[in-house]
Amino acid sequence: MARALAKAGAEVDWVFSGRASKDFFDMEPFGDYRLFKGLTFAIKNSRVRYGSTLLRSDLNALRRDVRSLDVDGYDLIINDFEPISAWAARLAKKEVIGLSHQNAFLYKVPKRDHNMLSAMFMRYFAPVTLPIGLHWHHFDEPILPPLVEASTFANQPQPNQYLVYLPFAEPNETLATLSHFPRYQFFVYQKAQEHQDLGHIHIRPFSRTGFQHDLHQSEGVICSAGFELLSEAIQLGKKLLVCPLGGQMEQSSNALALSQLGYGSMTEQLTKDTIGDWLPLPRPRPVRFPDVATELCAWLLEGRRDLPALSQKLWRRMDSAHQLSPNPFNNYPLERGFS
Numbered sequence: 001m002a003r004a005l006a007k008a009g010a011e012v013d014w015v016f017s018g019r020a021s022k023d024f025f026d027m028e029p030f031g032d033y034r035l036f037k038g039l040t041f042a043i044k045n046s047r048v049r050y051g052s053t054l055l056r057s058d059l060n061a062l063r064r065d066v067r068s069l070d071v072d073g074y075d076l077i078i079n080d081f082e083p084i085s086a087w088a089a090r091l092a093k094k095e096v097i098g099l100s101h102q103n104a105f106l107y108k109v110p111k112r113d114h115n116m117l118s119a120m121f122m123r124y125f126a127p128v129t130l131p132i133g134l135h136w137h138h139f140d141e142p143i144l145p146p147l148v149e150a151s152t153f154a155n156q157p158q159p160n161q162y163l164v165y166l167p168f169a170e171p172n173e174t175l176a177t178l179s180h181f182p183r184y185q186f187f188v189y190q191k192a193q194e195h196q197d198l199g200h201i202h203i204r205p206f207s208r209t210g211f212q213h214d215l216h217q218s219e220g221v222i223c224s225a226g227f228e229l230l231s232e233a234i235q236l237g238k239k240l241l242v243c244p245l246g247g248q249m250e251q252s253s254n255a256l257a258l259s260q261l262g263y264g265s266m267t268e269q270l271t272k273d274t275i276g277d278w279l280p281l282p283r284p285r286p287v288r289f290p291d292v293a294t295e296l297c298a299w300l301l302e303g304r305r306d307l308p309a310l311s312q313k314l315w316r317r318m319d320s321a322h323q324l325s326p327n328p329f330n331n332y333p334l335e336r337g338f339s
Contacts, residue, residue, distance in 0.1 A: 001078075001099070001147060002030060004293035008301055015069065015085045036065045036084045039125075066091065076300060079128055086126035096128045097300065101227040102250060104133030107141035110260055112252040132307060134227070134292075136234060137261055138315050142308040144296070145289045145315065146231035153212050155236050157219035157283070163238075164188040165211075165223045168245050169270070175201055180272045184279065186222075187214040219283055222270070225251035230258065237286030240264030241278045263287070290317035 005012050014030040017038025027033065039062065062083070069088040071077055079086045081100040089096040105111065105122045133143040164186050166174055171190050178186045178201055187202045189211055196203040204210055215221070215232065220239030223229055227250075233240055242264055244251035255266035263284065267274045292314060299310050 001293050001297070003149075004297045007294075008297045010297070010301060013074075015082065017065075017082055017084050034069075036069075037061055038065070038082070038084055078300070079126055081126045083126045086128060090127050095130070098126065098128030098131040099134070099296070100126075100132075101134045101146070102126075103128075103131035104135040104141075104143050105250070105253065106131050107133055107139070107143055109133075109135055109139045109141065109143070110253055110257040111249070112256045113247075113249045114253065115249075118249040130305065130307070132296075136231065136257060136263065136287075138311060142311040144311055145292050145318065146227070147292050147296075148231050148235050148289050149293075150291075151212070151216065151236070153216040155216050155286075157238070158185075158217050159219065160184045161218045162186050162279075163211075163214050163218040163221045163223075165221070165229065166190075166243065166270075168224060169243075174270070175203075177270055177272060177275065181275065181279065187218065189214075220279075222275070225254040225258070225266070227254060230254065230264070231289070234263050234287050235289050237284055239278075239281060239283045241270075241275065242266050243268065243270050288318070290314050 002012070002014075014033035015036065016030075016033055017036040037058065065084050066087045069084055071085065071088050071092050071094055074094075077085065077089045077094055077096040079089070079096050079098050079100075081098070081102045086096060086098070102122055102125075105114075105119075133141075134146050135143050136146060160183060162184060164174065164178065165188075167190070171188075174188065174190075175198070178188070182200050185200050185202065187204055189204050189206060192203050192205045194205060204214070215238070216236065218238065220241070221229070221233045222241045223233075223243075225242040225244035230240065230242065240258065240263060242255050242258060244255045244266070246268075258264040259266050265278050265281070295310070295314060304310070
């Protein structure tokens with residue numbers, strides 16, 4: 001959206017929260033952005049710890065940050081499930097457009113581990129006046145296809161090359177599991193100071209350029225069940241094995257939808273058996289999502305608010321094989337550990 005808004009001539013101030021400044025990289029498109037502490041989930045052993053999250057949260061600082069953000073001078077406020085700007089707009093009684101994958105869960109989409117608490121969290125963590133949800137399928141709801149940035153790399157998958165991105169897993173456990181497959185090359189992105197090559201396992205520090213290069217060179221991806229990376233991989237036609245973060249409804253639901261749509265395999269635990277069963281599976285064909293960013297920018301800046309019409313327009317541009325119903329193909333029978 002940053003490049004689409006800039007191309008449309010919009011003047012944009014960016015606000016981020018939820019991560020330390022050292023955990024942000026490749027932020028040049030956002031200019032002189034503002035960063036707040038916000039709220040961060042406590043995660044241990046690949047599972048969200050809600051009690052620890054509450055104990056670690058500084059709610060007084062959160063309230064001060066909300067009150068310190070002046071939103072009065074803006075013609076339009078767009079929010080990507082970010083609580084500081086959402087609550088600042090709510091206090092100022094300003095319209096705020098919510099644009100996020102999380103907003104899709106306000107509609108009837110595949111959900112797993114969904115309950116009243118998760119429903120309240122999705123609605124009130126970052127409250128907006130117009131929620132716009134993004135997902136890989138419309139599910140007969142007024143939601144939009146994912147925002148996938150146009151690629152500048154050639155999509156040239158190399159045989160037996162795989163990208164691994166498991167930011168919440170124990171690194172040594174991941175490497176030990178991958179060591180069982182010496183015929184395959186694994187490029188593992190994690191917190192590291194420098195490149196390290198351990199035979200067929202290649203550890204890489206975080207870098208958007210390096211990550212994109214290895215993503216385009218890989219025939220498959222092993223990752224958690226976040227939305228953005230999976231959307232890119234689906235568009236590129238990558239084979240997917242996802243292990244959702246425990247205790248996180250969004251990731252569990254993403255894994256479920258991914259399997260129902262035939263776009264990937266899901267497992268609750270990455271083991272020698274789950275990876276060994278998945279590696280021989282064939283690659284799916286790419287799914288071409290439309291240019292949502294350009295259409296959405298024009299729609300927002302022109303003051304339009306007919307969301308169902310925009311949704312129908314964008315889904316009509318999808319390949320006919322993918323626009324009408326789930327399970328457009330069924331390459332992925334593996335669902336170990338899920339019930």
